[in-house]
């Protein structure tokens with residue numbers, strides 16, 4: 001399971017983390033209280049978070065891929081904020097059916 005990042009020394013550029021919107025991100029910098037990265041969901045950047053206040057969690061590469069394609073394993077994300085389709089329960093199935 002992801003581990004909470006408590007100081008900037010615990011995460012470095014090239015590592016993966018979950019920001020406070022639950023996006024899996026590639027870290028591009030971490031210093032003092034701030035971590036900055038690029039979202040693996042949509043490429044949005046900078047995804048800047050406060051290390052002491054945002055609850056940033058470090059992800060393994062495998063977790064980052066799971067978050068991207070299937071959503072977080074252990075968090076509930078409100079439906080309007082989800083970036084993945086919850087097949088077969090999602091109503092998007094109906095609109096995408098041929």
Ligand SMILES: [Zn+2]
Pocket residue numbers: 019020021048049050054
């Ligand atoms: Zn944040």
